[in-house]
Amino acid sequence: MRTSTERYVRAGISGLVAVGCGLASGELVAPAVSPFASPYQAVAAFLVDHSPAFARQFAIDTFGTDDKSALMIGMVGVIALLATSAGALQTRRPPLGLVVVVLVAAFGMIAAATRPTADWSYIVPPVVAGLVSGVVLVVLCRGSNPRSDDHALDVGSRDGVVPGGGWSRRRFTGVAGVLVLVSVASVVVARQVSRAGGVMAERARAMLPTASSPAPPVPGGAELHVDGVTPFVTGNDAFYRIDTALQVPQLSTRDWRLRIHGMVDREVTLSWDDLLSMPTMERVITLTCVSNEVGGDLAGNARWLGFPMRELLDRAGVRPGADMLLSTSIDGWTSGTPLAAITDGRDAMLAIGMNGEPLPLEHGYPVRQVIPGLYGFVSACKWVVDWEITRFDRAQAYWTKRGWGVQAPIKTASRIDRPAPLSKQPAGRIVVAGTAWAQHRGVRGVEVRVDDGPWQPATMSTEYSVDTWRQWTWDWDATPGQHTLHCRATDAAGRTQPEQRVAPIPDGATGWHSRVVRIEG
Incomplete structure (x- = not known):
């Protein structure tokens, strides 16, 4: 039982280390090809480009500006699963593990070759990644399948090879550890090479010219x-x-x-x-x-x-x-x-x-x-x-x-910034406030409604220009109970936001923003 369990653990580690070495080697080679030739980044970009519209919108709605980080974390999980599967297959039924590596490398080549800026050289990093992954996988899997008794596994021989052809635990751990360190070092070097152009340093030193036509001061x-x-x-x-x-x-x-x-x-x-x-x-x-x-x-x-x-x-x-x-x-x-x-x-x-x-x-x-x-x-x-x-x-x-829109002018919008959604507020005077925009037309005004009551005009900030948003406030004499606040804006042409909710894709969302608050007496 102990030998069997350790075999499976070593197989999984072998796959993870092999794929990690491959990815690291691909990242190390990529800067010599192009700043955009990273196999990992190419696959991620391929997934973004070919994912359905609902999936992209779900990612933005769920993760906001962290959508890219969420994708990267998700890819790590999928790659780890494929890597452990490759290790298990190569240990139990070779060369099926290599087949998995080849398929993953082929996908990386397709992703790299289809980038908008790609030429033939973009396939070099995923090819290198696949070759390194395959070699490391074969070597580690040969040493990760000891056919010895428990004593041999624990003690091993002086050269690290235990009876039955596998490696001792110490040798396997040592080799895997060295490969991990080399991989990490390769990624660090690749990152430093990619930054060698000094663009961040250039930006830090840059001096902007004085505006020939300065912006009017903000009132x-x-x-x-x-x-x-x-x-x-x-x-x-x-x-x-x-x-x-x-x-x-x-x-x-x-x-x-x-x-x-x-x-x-x-x-x-x-x-x-x-x-x-x-x-x-x-x-x-x-x-x-x-x-x-x-x-x-x-x-x-x-x-x-x-x-x-x-x-x-x-x-x-x-x-x-x-x-x-x-x-x-x-x-x-x-x-x-x-x-x-x-x-x-x-x-x-x-x-x-x-x-x-x-x-x-x-x-x-x-x-x-x-x-x-x-x-x-x-x-x-x-x-x-x-x-x-x-x-x-x-x-x-x-x-x-x-399938997104073609002309895509910005639609009139308004939102409630305060009070916070689902917040509890004391009865009495409450300042309701928010922001509204209708770029290149301008916002004429904002109205606020409590539940199904009448619309009330909000107090507007001074308009800076038709190309900027405006803040608004409205004083509410709040009574105890749960209430829903609504807001709507009207642009300078007299067009008021429609009530009907429309999804952002293909050309922008519409609908009234609302917030539920609890007023305590």
Whole structure:
């Protein structure tokens, strides 16, 4: 019984160590190919790209901005299960364990080869990972199946081989331990190599130019200073992040280029220095993710510094008939923006600064797009390196290929920030407060209702611009009992939020936000 139990334990450990060594070797080789050639990251990106819409929305709804971490943790669990299975099969019925390794490596090759930026070299890391995993699996499994009595297992021989052809416990543990240490060291080296370009250090040293057209000062009335209400300007650390980049691209200003081509009079390629030679603009603009549920927090307001996109397009000369800007990120992600939203006079910009700092890496350093009034999936391309001027009937972007909306203007929204949901409050005066937005149209007002009572107008903060959100408050004389608070906003054109709840996908959620509170007498 003891021999049998130890055999199974060793088999599982053999599989885990073998696959771990393979993954580590793949990560070590990947930086020599491309910053995006990691087999692990390639598989994760493949799963994101090919998962059904309901699964993606479930991940965002459940894990929020931690959806990528949840995916990585889930992958670790699946890989561990496959690894232990490979070890067990290779020990009991060789070469079935190797078959599992080959299949996993083949999947990694497919995932790597289908990345948007891939060439033939992208298959090298998963091939190396598969070869290393296979060799280590065979070696460890041969030593993990002792056919000896309990005494031999405990004592072993001087060279670590016990009667029956297996390894002693000490030798097996030692070899496995060394391989684990080598794997960990390989991953550490790979991470250091991938950071050798010094993009983080470059950002820390970067100095932003002074805005040629500075943003108007924020009036005192734009911030109501009510506890529990989202601040008017969202800090960089608190700003939401929703994108498909499982590995944050690290692109230096030295290597950055923007190619403008397609339906243009002349193709243009801009460098970082070319960009800095242009006049800069600074604007406060609210961005919103299409995945934001009614009452959600996937919206943020920041002070952006950048360059007018319209002037960049003028350099290339847009030909008649074009109606779409297809923007491509350094990692291959694409967005399709209506050209009208860039040329109609709104403050569409190629941003390099956020709240007085160079863009954080995760928010698009060194260059990203900021376009008021459109959901991010059709406008807010981060790490942007390519603009193709085209038509909507000729090209599709990443999310539109998956059934999402095409034009995607931001819908009017409002939410209750306080009181907290399901909270207990004393009877009497209670300040109900929240935030509302209708970018590039502006918010005219917000109304609040208790249960099925009449709608009451809220007090609005001073409007900064039609491209930013507004705070609101309403004083409630609360009576004992359980109550449901509702809010709705009306935009500057007089259109009020509809009551009917609509899911975020394909082009944005609608419906009134509500909160249940308990008033104690």
